[in-house]
Amino acid sequence: MxxxxxxxxxxxxxxxxxxxxxxxxxxxxxxxxxxxxxxxxxxxxxxxxxxxxxxxxxxxxxxxxxxxxxxxxxxxxxxxxxxxxxxxxxxxxxxxxxxxxxxxxxxxxxxxxAKRVLKKEVEANKNLKKSIPENNSQDLLRRSCESLLKLPEEKNIRKKEGGIVLSLKNLKYHGNNVFLQFEIENKSKVRFDFDYLNIFKVNGNKKRNASYQEIRLKSLYTYNKPQHIIPTTKAKMVLVVPKFHLDKREKLEVQLQELNTTRKIILDWR
CATH class of the missing domain: 2.60.40 (Immunoglobulin-like)
Known part of the structure; x- marks a missing residue:
């Protein structure tokens, strides 16, 4: 019993x-x-x-x-x-x-x-805003970019070309600056040698040369720019440009070019 x-x-x-x-x-x-x-x-x-x-x-x-x-x-x-x-x-x-x-x-x-996680994100956002300077000093811009990389990725606009995937992961406005976080992934079998990444405001259709206009946004600061991206790896970088506005007919275009090759990825969005 x-x-x-x-x-x-x-x-x-x-x-x-x-x-x-x-x-x-x-x-x-x-x-x-x-x-x-x-x-x-x-x-x-x-x-x-x-x-x-x-x-x-x-x-x-x-x-x-x-x-x-x-x-x-x-x-x-x-x-x-x-x-x-x-x-x-x-x-x-x-x-x-x-x-x-x-x-x-x-x-x-x-x-x-997940309030604790959200609280950390809020703090990271506060740190980002505090660290973005009005005088755009290189040291403070660097710290601002580091803060951005700690935030959750809110976007996933991507384009794949020749085994290379270019993705926009974050875009943050503050003051007179815009911070854009990119990810470059090498899914090819060949090393990717970074040449440049430029951002343009595009208006019109490229097929109609008379109505097509392309304005490059000046780069104020580039953080974590890679030299080489070996196969099966990724690289994250942040580009800082002056504040911009897009009208209904405009879009953004990002051009990623490899050094000494014709391999080029063009990513655009509105």
């Missing part, structure tokens, strides 16, 4: 502990249908653990809608942080058939709060 009571007691303790553990829900996805996930608040960041699952959301304008797709492969996981600091985590599994293509997520599904 005593042994039975011990067993029952242990079982009760185990069940109480098990109730305190947050069980992760499972989401199913495939390459044919798109699973729509509606969160209670706008999405700040979303990450999948494996490349065979893709989670997309609006990085330019915060929205609460995320889209999930997958190709056949091993199970993975999804981590989402919303603008109110809530953290959501799910198991991801590939399935050829999906019962429900729309999932409305509630706050109760949150596994925790």
């Amino acid at each position: 005593e042994k039975l009571l011990i067993v029952l007691s242990l079982g009760f303790i185990y069940s109480v502990k098990a109730k305190n553990i947050k069980q992760l829900d499972t989401l199913y996805a495939n390459e044919i249908m798109t699973m729509a996930l509606f969160f209670p608040s706008d999405i700040k960041q979303g990450i999948t653990g494996s490349d065979n699952f893709v989670f997309t959301y609006n990085r330019e304008k915060e929205q609460n809608l995320g889209l999930l797709k997958a190709i056949k492969g091993n199970p993975s996981n999804l981590l989402v942080i919303t603008t109110d600091g809530k953290v959501y985590s799910y198991i991801l599994i590939y399935s050829e058939y999906i019962d429900d293509l729309n999932r409305f997520i509630t706050v109760n599904e949150s596994i925790g709060d």
Whole structure:
């Protein structure tokens, strides 16, 4: 009888502990249908653990809608942080058939709060603003660029050409300056020798020479400019230019050129 009571007691303790553990829900996805996930608040960041699952959301304008797709492969996981600091985590599994293509997520599904992380980001933003000087001294511009690299990446505008991927990861306005953070990834089998990275304001269509205009933005400071990028590696750099404004017909164009070759990547966006 005593042994039975011990067993029952242990079982009760185990069940109480098990109730305190947050069980992760499972989401199913495939390459044919798109699973729509509606969160209670706008999405700040979303990450999948494996490349065979893709989670997309609006990085330019915060929205609460995320889209999930997958190709056949091993199970993975999804981590989402919303603008109110809530953290959501799910198991991801590939399935050829999906019962429900729309999932409305509630706050109760949150596994925790990322307010500490958000607080660090706020502090980093404050440090960035404090460190950007009005007189554009080289030392203070350098520290400002270092602060920018500590912030979360808010953009992912990218272009791939000849095995080289050029991406804009962050763009910050402050005072009379604009800070642009770029990432250069070498997916080719040949070393990339950096020559220059220039930014232009473009107006009109290149096919119509009479209406096409290209104005280069003066570079005030370049931080962490790479010399060589070997295969399967990445390099991050920050370019500081004077404050600019784009009208409806204008766009930005970034030109990345390799030294002594014709390999060139042109990235543009509005």
